């Protein structure tokens with residue numbers, strides 16, 4: 041990490057908790073977060089055709105709001121086979137019961153796979169505590185780990201790395217290339233695309249972290265992007281053979297408002313052919 045990024049990450053970690061505590065004095069004051077957008081990503085891959093997954097990121101769920109119920113309702117209607125969440129689950133330890141109330145509701149819909157982001161580490165909650173709570177709620181936490189799901193025709197490998205923006209991602213957990221295997225990589229920050237190498241057999245990478253810039257002023261370029269985005273704001277990005285999708289996420293950092301940057305639920309639909 042470059043020294044300006046070190047400084048920015050340090051400032052971010054110092055500001056995260058005090059700002060959360062300040063805005064928790066007015067807990068219902070949120071702007072631009074009440075409604076979400078559903079993005080559909082199609083991926084041509086006949087062995088998984090007909091399968092559907094939901095991708096969420098950047099929950100920052102320290103307080104359960106009515107909008108979280110609406111997210112659960114939307115996901116329930118989508119009837120996914122799997123739900124993937126790429127970190128920034130919360131900001132402060134007091135968020136744990138609220139976070140796991142949300143995850144438990146998602147777990148009633150489909151298996152849930154989670155990895156960690158920078159704010160999860162800034163919160164001071166030990167990884168072992170996340171792991172223990174995830175176990176208890178039957179949620180799969182992947183921290184530089186992978187798991188295999190058999191879909192009948194081929195296997196789906198889900199790899200979850202620790203936060204790339206804090207340089208905690210260890211790609212040695214990516215399994216080798218194999219026939220009849222689709223490998224999905226869950227990572228919090230977009231800079232993972234600069235770390236994967238040609239030999240990493242990864243079909244699709246899902247991430248968040250950018251919040252889509254969180255505030256988009258018409259006519260102005262994106263002016264807020266945390267370290268670890270490497271200039272990537274949202275949507276599809278490719279490098280070499282690797283393909284990455286950046287989801288704008290559901291929550292907020294530092295200030296409880298979004299501007300022209302609605303929260304996002306992404307749906308991945310595997311198809312037989314290009315639709």
Ligand SMILES: [Fe+2]
Pocket residue numbers: 098100128157159249250251289292293
């Ligand atoms: Fe975030």
